Amino acid sequence: IWSFIGRFLYLCLFAWLLLVLISASLSEFCTRTGQSESMAETSLNVARSAIRRFLFEMEDHGFRSLADFTQMNVNGCVTSFASHYAGGLGAAIYSVRVFLHFLFEDGVTDIDLSLSLPELVATRKMFREGFTESELEHLLEHPDRFTAIGKRDYAMMVLAAQSGLRACDVVRLKLDSIDWRTREIRLVQHKTGEPLSLPLEAESGNAIADYILHGRPDSTHPNIFLCHTGVIRPLDARSASGVVSKHMKLVGIPAKHRAFHALRRTFGTRLLQNEVSFELIQQLLGHRDMDSMKLYLSIDEQGLKQCALPLLSYGRVGN
Incomplete structure (x- = not known):
């Protein structure tokens, strides 16, 4: 019994030391990657x-040291690892590949294990729809604009519907982000880090002004x-998404x-339907490249119908 207990304690200590080593490597990787700004903060969290x-998968396969890992072992762990992802597998494998290359450059592993992972992953694309005109109308009519929260919810939703801003950018808008004289919104996009200037529609501007003047709490x-x-604080992107989900459910x-x-x-779809140029x-959407437009092309039903080829009639030979 004492022999069994001693062996169990030894394995626990070994596993703890391994966890500390791996955690230190992962922490160092995140620190250096963040300092190099090669990944946005949200991408680094993912x-x-x-x-x-992936490291938990490695442990489940019985590996207690990165030094014992081979390229074949990496493939086996990734195969099991991939089963946890219904979407986003390409980004996950890319993250693991970059981390394994970091370990090689840092001298933790003797071989570059990242070479065993593919550079391209065929991912499943989910083309999710926006709102129909009727749905959008009902959604924007629902907030009670006689209350402070209703003024806020309406202003956020109508602004997003008329500007195409992401939730993370809407909640980060500052009081000085809007130039009321020129009717422009100026910001630096959180996702891309690129500056963006957009026209401020009259309905959005009026809704924001109504909230600032008659609904927004006094705050620095x-x-x-x-x-x-609770404590007065800026909304985050998850809370903004919850606002839309709440009104969708109630409507x-x-x-x-x-x-x-x-x-x-x-x-984006409405712009396409109105034959606004891709450029x-x-x-307006703040995309870095034209490939991002494929999503909006795929959900523009009317545009796709125009691309459909007609059925060709044919006659028999000799007719």
């Missing part, structure tokens, strides 16, 4: 989660949109994987 899942926070419950609009970002898709849509 990468950290994927790498941790520079953010326009604030949380009204009776089916979810269909839609939330705040569906307002952005609605905006202008790219600028």
